Every structure is written in structure tokens, then in C-alpha cells.
Amino acid sequence: MTEYLVRRLLQSVLVLFLITLVAFGLIHAAPGGPTQIMLSPGLSPEALKVQAHNLGLDQPLHIQYIRWLGDMLKGDLGYTFKNNLPVGDILWPTVGNTLVLMAVAWLLSLIIAIPWGIYNSTSAYGISDQVASFVSYVGFAMPAFWFGILLQELFALKLNLLPLSDMWTMGEEGNIGNLILHLLMPVTVLSLGFLASYVKYSRSSMLEVLDQDYIRTARAKGVPERKVVFRHALRNALIPIITVLGLDLPILVGGATLTERVFNWPGMGRLFIEMALAREYSVLMAITIVTAVMVIIGNLVADILYAIVDPRVQLGRKGGRAA
Numbered sequence: 001m002t003e004y005l006v007r008r009l010l011q012s013v014l015v016l017f018l019i020t021l022v023a024f025g026l027i028h029a030a031p032g033g034p035t036q037i038m039l040s041p042g043l044s045p046e047a048l049k050v051q052a053h054n055l056g057l058d059q060p061l062h063i064q065y066i067r068w069l070g071d072m073l074k075g076d077l078g079y080t081f082k083n084n085l086p087v088g089d090i091l092w093p094t095v096g097n098t099l100v101l102m103a104v105a106w107l108l109s110l111i112i113a114i115p116w117g118i119y120n121s122t123s124a125y126g127i128s129d130q131v132a133s134f135v136s137y138v139g140f141a142m143p144a145f146w147f148g149i150l151l152q153e154l155f156a157l158k159l160n161l162l163p164l165s166d167m168w169t170m171g172e173e174g175n176i177g178n179l180i181l182h183l184l185m186p187v188t189v190l191s192l193g194f195l196a197s198y199v200k201y202s203r204s205s206m207l208e209v210l211d212q213d214y215i216r217t218a219r220a221k222g223v224p225e226r227k228v229v230f231r232h233a234l235r236n237a238l239i240p241i242i243t244v245l246g247l248d249l250p251i252l253v254g255g256a257t258l259t260e261r262v263f264n265w266p267g268m269g270r271l272f273i274e275m276a277l278a279r280e281y282s283v284l285m286a287i288t289i290v291t292a293v294m295v296i297i298g299n300l301v302a303d304i305l306y307a308i309v310d311p312r313v314q315l316g317r318k319g320g321r322a323a
Helices: 002-029 034-038 045-055 061-073 087-122 127-141 144-158 176-210 213-220 225-263 268-278 281-309
Strands: none
Touching: 002 061, 002 281, 087 127, 087 176, 087 225, 087 268, 087 281, 127 176, 144 176, 144 225, 176 225, 213 225, 225 268, 225 281, 268 281
8 A cells, every 4th residue: 555655646746747847838838928927018128138137037948947846846936927926825815715615515515416326226217316317417517607697696686695705794704604605606506517427426336336246146145225235335336436536626626716706706716817817827837736736636535545445456566456
């Protein structure tokens, strides 16, 4: 297990390095890149050269990258171009806000979807299964931003039951009850698509496992159905679901970006859009790195869960099977 974790961590470091390399190159290759933002307008050509030299923009691109990477490894994410504010002071508060939104939406999806999918696998094509299919179709088909606008129109503007946007009501910062009210609509929007996906995956995975010979043998021996489902079938059925969870992290981050914009949630997604419009490339690079780290950690956790859920997965052993 230790050998496997070390190998995965080294692979993750390599992937993260490649992400920084590609992102840095794309940002500098984009029209109106950092040079156009950082250099003051209206200066003479000689003054522009002096300013570019002071900012290090006259150096070769690979030298700029090495300098930026070295600063990042020291924890220095740089400064904004227009206001010269530390990027970390802008970014870190939004990371926590995004994690709150993502975690609540993800956990809610799992808590509802997996038991629902298990129940539907034991009563396939019943009313509950048909309702789940309808929810899945709606979740897959309805754009997140459109669903969010509909919820705002109904519950905030017409019924006046929920706050329209933001994370807190002014003057209520730190009030958990107020936070929950603000979470209801964005969490509903963000979790709907994942709920639709996880219900389908858990149902189909359970149906496949329940059709195996060892399940029929357990039933023939008189093992109670509840024990058959939860002790014998569920553990093997979770493996495809874990795979989906790891792959869904980038989608979750992307969905949070749109949802945060619709509900004015002060998270990384909203910050990314604002900084992209302002062409604050140092902030965009920092958000890209933080997002990449989150996705890599999520996939690493999913790989580790394989060994916990399925004892047949022999991680880090010769002749064993790695997830």
C-alpha cells in the first residue's frame, strides 16, 4: 500500500507540473497577455522597455516560468496587475466558500442517490424507478444556470421564501441558519445533475451484481435479502460508483463556476470569471493550480477507496492488481 501511494503521489506531482506548464504557456500565448496588462499605457517606447525589464517581462518565457514556479513553491502566488494586491489574500477566502458549496452538494447527492439506486435495483421498473428516471432526464437535460434562474424567480422573487443570492444576508455573517437558507438553491442546482447520474449508476451497478452466481447461491442458502443486498452485493457495486466520483470532480468544479455566478456566491468560480474579464492572469494561474490540486487529491482518494471497498485489489504488491 505504501509503495502504491508513493507511486501515485509521484505521478500526481508530474501531472501538476505539466498542468502548470501548459497553463502558463496558454496564458502568455493569449491575445492581450500579461505584458499588455502589466505595462502602463501611454508610456514612451523607452519607458516601456524599462518597465518590462523591472517586471521581468523582457526575459525568455522559460525563465519567467521558472521564476514563477519557484515563487509558487515558496507559497508566493504573486500580485494582481492592476491593484498590486497579494493573490493569496483574494484567493484563499473564496476557496473555503467553494468547498462549502461543493461539499454540501456532493454529500447531499450521495446520501439521496445511493440508497435510492439500491432500492430501485430491488424493485426495478416500479414507481420509484420511474420517478428516478424522470429526475435523471431532467438533471441531464436542464442547464444549471437556467435551473438556478427558475429557482430564483419562484422561491426568491415570487414566494419570497429564500434569499436571492450571496452567501450571507448583510449583518448575519456567521449565522449558520442564514447560511443554510442561502445554500438551499445553489446546492439544489449543483446536486441535481449528480443526483441524476449517481442514481442511475448505483441502480445499474447493483442490478449487475445481484445477477451474479454468488448472490443466487446466498439466496438459495436462505440468507436474508437485506443481508444479501447490503453485505454481499453493495460492496462490489460501489466500485463503479467510486470511479464515477473521481471522474466527476472536474465537472463539479465547472458546475460550481456557473452556479456561483448565478447566485453571486463568493467562491472560486465567480472569482475566475471576474478575473478572466479583468485579465488578471496571476489570479487565473493560482485558481488553475488550486483546482488541479483538488482534482488530483480527489482522484487519489478514489484510488485508495478501491483497496478499502474491494479486498481483491492488491495495491503495491507484486502480482497484485492495481486500481
